[in-house]
Amino acid sequence: MSRQAVWDPAQYGVFGAERARPFAELLARVDLEAPGHIADLGCGSGELTATLRTRWPDAAISAIDGxxxxxxxxxxxxxxTFAVGDVTTWTPARPVDLIVSNAVLQWVPEHEDLLPRWAAALAPGGRLAFQVPGNFDAPSHALLREVCTSPRWRDRLGDVLRWHPVRDPSGYLDLLARHGHRADxxxxxxxxxxxxxxxxxxxVKGTALRPVLTRLDAAEAxxxxxxxxxxxxxxxxSTPYGTVFPFRRVFVVAGGP
Incomplete structure (x- = not known):
């Protein structure tokens, strides 16, 4: 995750069940029976990493987060094994059977260069599985950009957000296919x-707002x-049954030639 913001595990976990759903959907499409070595890049607070151990109890799992x-x-x-680490400089000591990256790459401007490198680090038959939010045009993010670039806040916050940080599914398929990798x-x-x-x-206090709040003092926040x-x-x-929040996610599972 980005080091431009101070991350709050408690705030991120407020909607833990909802945030876990895309991770479960991603793993459901990973067709590996017994990977020996798994890397979780950008593991956050590790609760979801632990589910990898439940599915593949004999795997050695290394997990890093910034x-x-x-x-x-x-x-x-x-x-x-959990450790503080930078996903942009990560290099495995040996080929990896499964690389997982969950809701991380939207924070990494150079991730389109990283993905082919990660795929090349896979062992034969290995898989690269990642998911990113695809809701940057949704009101939650469009309104955040509007407020950050308004006259009141633009001097402090006008440059804090990346406007289009991820590709759509076809874009990621094209990126990986051009490097010789199959992608779903x-x-x-x-x-x-x-x-x-x-x-x-x-x-959004647990995610999109983190870099914003990091720049502001308490009164400004x-x-x-x-x-x-x-x-x-x-x-x-709000409605009598709650507040509907559409939540779009983009998923990719990629393998070798």
Missing amino acids: SPEMIAAAPDVPGI AWETTYAQVLHGDDPVLEW TGFLDEYGARLREAYP
């Missing part, structure tokens, strides 16, 4: 129903959240 806060919150699971690429939009006060604001939260409430109105 956030010391996240790694400090990782569980102690036999067979999994698809997208899913979850119509999530969130509960609580200002649930969409609480959601309160003013920013008041302004942005009001726009979110209009874009995502």
